[in-house]
Amino acid sequence: MKVLTKVHRFFIINKKMSFFNSKVASVCFILFQLFAFPTASEAMAGEFEFLSGPNLQLVSRQSVHVTWAVNGSATSWVEYGPDRDHNQIARRSEHGLFDANRPVQKAVIDGLKPGTDYFYRTVSVEIKEYGPYQIEYGDTLYSDTYRFSTAPEETEPFSFLAFNDVHNRPEFIGDVFAREENVDFAAYLGDIMGHIDGRQDIIDYILEPSSRHFAAEVPFFYVRGNHEARGAGARKLIDYIATPDGSFYYTFEYGSVFFIVLDTGEDKPDTNQYYFGLADFDAYRAKQGEWLQKVVESEAFQQAGFRVVLSHWPILLRDVVARDDIHRHGRENTQQHFARPLHDNGVDLQLAGHTHRHEVIVPEEGVSRIYTVVGGGHTGQPGSTYTRVNYREGSLHVLLKSTDGELIEEILIH
Template identity: 40%
Template sequence: MEQELNALPRRAFLGNISKAGILGSLAAFLPGSSSAEVLQQLTAKPAEGHIFLTKPYLQVPAPDGMTVRWITNKLCYSWVEYGEGNNLNQKAHQVTAGLVDAHNRINKVALKNLKPGTQYSYRVVAKEIVDFKPYALKYGETITSDSYSFTTPKLNPETVEWLIMNDIHDRPESIPHLMKLNGTDNYDYVFYNGDLFDYQTDEQQIIDHMLTPSAFSSTKPFMFVRGNHETRGKFCRELADYFSNKDGKGYFAYQWGPVFNVVLDTGEDKEDTHPVYAGIVDFDDYRMEQAKWLEEVMTSSAFKRAKFRVVMMHIPHFHSGDAHGPLHVRELFAPIFAKHKVDIVISGHTHKFGVWPPSAEHPYPIIIGGGPRDGNRTLIKVKADQKTLNLTMLKDDGTEVGKYSLKA
């Protein structure tokens, strides 16, 4: 059986997690250091001990694999204990170029060679490294999380169901609130379609405003693509260290049952030369890189054979104003979408939810989720089988504010 989603790890961390909040101010006294770097330089007080700063959270679901991530407050050697059913009889750690990942706090272990459509139990273990000399390593305290479970996707599932949230904008209470709107309906995963934050401040913001509120993520995976606000702030370049995407990029494609999904990182909404960016962004080239990749993906046999072809990206290329970002996205992606007969595009960004049916400009529907204020937040639910894809958009009071259906 799955563990209760709100269960705490064996060493309770909620009372300690706020201590890491001092890191933002500490970084100010160490010029050039991010909060994550500051934390690595500190030695925690003995009374604090060794603790988990997050529960484990699941990424990159596949029929034969699942990636487990978690964060500790001390530098460690960490691993996952897992097995089929209720067993924990296997161990996995991450190896990079012959070196086992260690002496780090931000942990990632990709479980491989799993069986499709199978339930697995797992827990994470972290052994503190208190001294790391070239030929003498000294371990400290070992901590172990509670056990959780997940089920790998089937090899060729007949159906897929997922939930989409966007434009949370540092309002962490919105995540559990919107998740409750799903009730007891099944879902395979959650997709965060950008602007979970106003701008990137430090590690604690990621923990408090995304990972901890995503209580489901120890048993159900989530995927994440940046919005334009995730490209801002002093910690934006470290953001990717906390998430895993297929192929390790900010844009990616994957198939789950009858749906082939394409995820695009639409970047910023202003010109690269805008003074606020101080000359240190280049999103035009990044979007052109994606357009080249997109053409290759959409000419693949898997894309062509799929019952449904869905694009998810933060900035919609229509119905989002005439700023440089949306217009550049339109220039690059719209011809490719039309040429390869995309079925539906799902976005956010405008803070005005809506459903725009196919038109002369875009021969496919565009769905835009709302947010971030009360009364404008939305949960998008998508369910597809071999014949039909149904999308429903719920406002934060549970009322339906949009729907669309497609036939294969």
């Protein structure tokens, strides 16, 4: 069971260091830190802090991404290993430079074994001053030690939870994780935030609550919703979300299931007055549709045991939700570009949200060939739901539940 019940504790330590067996440059840096800068007792406590605990994302059989935030300029890494000694390090470097001075702290742990448990903690070193020939380091922060598992080999059973339309009310997720056992990962299906003013929103509504409720030990995958394309900080979101190539549409495999994550974009036409000439979603969805066609032709998709689509709103052959013309545009446009690749190629299950009304759509001629579960509610409001999916060899058991844990509807797909 991977439920997190403990409260995060963070430390400021400068004296105690682990022994690393890789990344010589980082070891030199740490030794330099030990002798050059004041100890915790000498430093002013409380100045440099974690703004979130670690968030595991985009786990695979060999790797996992770790993302967290601090309240100042820093350089960071992850210490990990098969036991609590976590004597290896993962540190992100780009163009010959280790990460520093970035708004988000990240590391990718790779070279791991499938279906295996590992321990890790995050480390951030404050940069008090960054000059061209002089850098002054400050305190060093260590997170608690946490445990995670890599994605299993094919045929191994697993379970995941999907959350939609959280709209800045993430607190219920802690209750869900306290109740649901043996959850291997989570999927956020979009509109987790109502809009994004900037970095602080992403920390307050994704990184901090996710880490506190589950994501320090249970990884998540992120699907963007239409509300997350809104606000001056919308363009920053991708810096905090781990995807294979920095795009909001991507694929991943977990056990013998092949997942497609789609970005359905904004709901209204690009010319809508509220986008003020800054929306370009029709072209984006057309390009994504071409990518999707290649995905469904791929061997990995065709050989998979099951194929599951995660998207903010459902992609149907005929859209049965009747709203005004303005709100229908995005759904009709995704239907135009995404529906045939998905419905003609054996997708087994689709999980979505957006409508704030829960709904289970079973295959019906002309409407859908895919079992589709739409999560309901605007979290915290009546009708709010989450979905649990259990993969066991040969079947997907899908349970749509109220946020209180009451079973609303279930389907079993063989």
